[in-house]
Amino acid sequence: MNAYTGKILYVDLTTGSYRTASFDETLSKNYIGGTGFGVKMLIDHLKPGIDALDPENPLIYVSGAVSGTMVPCTASKFGVFAKSPATGFLGEAYSTGRWGAELRMAGYDILVITGKAKKPVYLWINDNSVQIKNAVHLWGKTTTCETEEAIRKELGDQDIRVSCIGQAGENLCKFACIINDHYRAAGRTGLGAVMGSKNLKGVALRGTNSVTVAEPDELVKMCKDLYERAKGPATVKYRTLGTAANMLTMNAQAALPTRNYQSATFENAEKVSGERIKEEFVVKTQGCSACPCRCEHIAIAKEGEYKGAVARIEYEPLMAMGPHCGVDDPNAIIKGIEISNQYGMDAISIGIVVGFAMECYEKGLITKEQTGGLELNFGDGHAMVEFAKMIALREGIGDVFAEGCKGAAKIIGGGSEKFANHIKGLEMTGYDIRGLKTAALGYAVSRRGADHQRHGSYGHDLGGKVDRYKAEPARGKIVMADEDLYCILDSIIICKFTRGIWNGPYDDIARVYSLVTGIPMTGEELRKTGERISNLARLFNIREGLTRKDDTLPYRTMNDPIPDGVAKGSYVSQEELDLMLDAYYEARGWSNRGVPSDEKLDELGLSDYAAIAAQAR
Amino acid sequence: MKKINAESLVDFEIGAESLLKVKIQYFGSIRMAAHKSEEKMEIASNSTVYQLLQGLVDLYGESFREEIFQESGEGLREDLMVTVNETIIKHVNTAEVNLKQADVIALYPLFPGGG
Numbered sequence: 001m002n003a004y005t006g007k008i009l010y011v012d013l014t015t016g017s018y019r020t021a022s023f024d025e026t027l028s029k030n031y032i033g034g035t036g037f038g039v040k041m042l043i044d045h046l047k048p049g050i051d052a053l054d055p056e057n058p059l060i061y062v063s064g065a066v067s068g069t070m071v072p073c074t075a076s077k078f079g080v081f082a083k084s085p086a087t088g089f090l091g092e093a094y095s096t097g098r099w100g101a102e103l104r105m106a107g108y109d110i111l112v113i114t115g116k117a118k119k120p121v122y123l124w125i126n127d128n129s130v131q132i133k134n135a136v137h138l139w140g141k142t143t144t145c146e147t148e149e150a151i152r153k154e155l156g157d158q159d160i161r162v163s164c165i166g167q168a169g170e171n172l173c174k175f176a177c178i179i180n181d182h183y184r185a186a187g188r189t190g191l192g193a194v195m196g197s198k199n200l201k202g203v204a205l206r207g208t209n210s211v212t213v214a215e216p217d218e219l220v221k222m223c224k225d226l227y228e229r230a231k232g233p234a235t236v237k238y239r240t241l242g243t244a245a246n247m248l249t250m251n252a253q254a255a256l257p258t259r260n261y262q263s264a265t266f267e268n269a270e271k272v273s274g275e276r277i278k279e280e281f282v283v284k285t286q287g288c289s290a291c292p293c294r295c296e297h298i299a300i301a302k303e304g305e306y307k308g309a310v311a312r313i314e315y316e317p318l319m320a321m322g323p324h325c326g327v328d329d330p331n332a333i334i335k336g337i338e339i340s341n342q343y344g345m346d347a348i349s350i351g352i353v354v355g356f357a358m359e360c361y362e363k364g365l366i367t368k369e370q371t372g373g374l375e376l377n378f379g380d381g382h383a384m385v386e387f388a389k390m391i392a393l394r395e396g397i398g399d400v401f402a403e404g405c406k407g408a409a410k411i412i413g414g415g416s417e418k419f420a421n422h423i424k425g426l427e428m429t430g431y432d433i434r435g436l437k438t439a440a441l442g443y444a445v446s447r448r449g450a451d452h453q454r455h456g457s458y459g460h461d462l463g464g465k466v467d468r469y470k471a472e473p474a475r476g477k478i479v480m481a482d483e484d485l486y487c488i489l490d491s492i493i494i495c496k497f498t499r500g501i502w503n504g505p506y507d508d509i510a511r512v513y514s515l516v517t518g519i520p521m522t523g524e525e526l527r528k529t530g531e532r533i534s535n536l537a538r539l540f541n542i543r544e545g546l547t548r549k550d551d552t553l554p555y556r557t558m559n560d561p562i563p564d565g566v567a568k569g570s571y572v573s574q575e576e577l578d579l580m581l582d583a584y585y586e587a588r589g590w591s592n593r594g595v596p597s598d599e600k601l602d603e604l605g606l607s608d609y610a611a612i613a614a615q616a617r
Numbered sequence: 618m619k620k621i622n623a624e625s626l627v628d629f630e631i632g633a634e635s636l637l638k639v640k641i642q643y644f645g646s647i648r649m650a651a652h653k654s655e656e657k658m659e660i661a662s663n664s665t666v667y668q669l670l671q672g673l674v675d676l677y678g679e680s681f682r683e684e685i686f687q688e689s690g691e692g693l694r695e696d697l698m699v700t701v702n703e704t705i706i707k708h709v710n711t712a713e714v715n716l717k718q719a720d721v722i723a724l725y726p727l728f729p730g731g732g
Contacts, residue, residue, distance in 0.1 A: 237684070237728065240649060245726065245728050249726075249727065252644075252703065274645065275648065453730055459695070459729055462727055463698060464699065464706055465695075
């Protein structure tokens, strides 16, 4: 095979041993890489029903199909998979930077880590050499300087790439993430806690092998074209302003989560707008390996107690620690994002959890004594930052909120579950979906919980392709098509910022795939592969106990209408959700309980997994 | 207020008695292309949203066009949100949506996430 190394590295931290295995073109063709490899490996390697923090929960790293090649905006990506501590279902997250390409250049497409070391360790993979190194001196340290740079210095090579956890992962925070290349994160579903549960501080990589491609001359031609497209109108906005520009858009459309979703507009949105952040706080833009987009906007806090804090600015964390917490001071938000990176927390979830805690505080469910003296009121940037640290370190009542919204609400009680905004245990993201009905369906059925990135269906509502306020059966096919396409984007793995440069888009992607790997692939075959991966992921979740009742939305989304703005009065009723769910299941060829039919599994080549579906019927 | 270039709005009869006064708001990268956050304009009374957008492209040039229209030149970008009086209008209908006196038209680029 070209591009693929065809090798899997298995590491068992309990025994301190490792082995390699080979895979052939069948896996490559049917599952591509990224999501496809991750889901396939997880369903085949996870003992059903084990706890997410059990040593035998495999932590799986996968490269994308074209990692390490010259294909723009794809070559640096990688995915991480495990059973999620946040949801108990499929855990998956993607990151970029340079680590993904390095994994393949080290000689592996897939890395599977199981077991638990007796004391803190890190994994050091240097081409064919695999070592388990002492990390006792790194335990308790932050990610970027104290771990990533320390490992480079210790191993004496500045070109080493490190993927690691901070204190949140060590402390098994349910939304701990894994950080690489300073500012990049495999952010969602709590995979940092899985790493921490293994006493694994990080994975250091150095690869010197070449990645071969099947048809270099044709690929160069196509990549030149893609590079031009990637520098052009389809992506220029990511370079100039970045996703933070969504702030004013969501605010105008009453889709901006504010004060724990008690409002959908923020009166001080201008103060935390992408326009203002760019003008006053962003000091440079930078990019990933083999990408001309240069979309990373690095900002520095310029005044106050957090002066000098550094963070990469994107809409989601800006929303979560800004309007969602009622905070209008960019300096505090930048510090909050920096804390997320340094302590290793999902920068979306931490903002949603702190906002949830603020509402608990204002409703008298937690006290000032419990917060260590913090007045945890909406709008208090200092309290937001300091409470985020308490959560990462599990200090005081931070220990409770480190369980995430769902877990914390169970402990706190007092009706707090009615404003704990999560789906399947994963905290909500930056769209108030009460007035975005297509997105509401996408969120409800997302395999990893509350998520805008497994379907992107908010684009239909906000782009005006559909009536955003109307729930109708046609949304089922829309969400299905989005999900299957995103499975392919996340399997190749293509940065979604560049979704606009791919014509077709399946046809362009299939052509690149074939030029790189030499494996014949058509656009239609690729679409079918996306559907296969979607169904296999569903089967994984079903095996872990998922039923139709889990395909739901937060209580507030379904019971508390938006109180303000153009979407005032909007919410998603159970009847609306059921209508769309039925249509979605039917479009997928699933029963009304959300279980794939035998016919569908046969059609997709998944009949080996039919017993999972049969048991759920 | 200024009057939009009559030649850019094809077949319009622009007369003082037939002008509509509208406000246009620009957000995100569209604001950067227009070099302003909002402005008031007088346009012909039978203007549609689509015609207004074409006229604005003529005023503000290539970088603005790239923010509004697909590279093919036909149709609006999928990641563009257009509202009239805060209501999202469907792209396919912009040529059929007639503007009224004192309408507020807002142009937002959508920034789908990367993750």
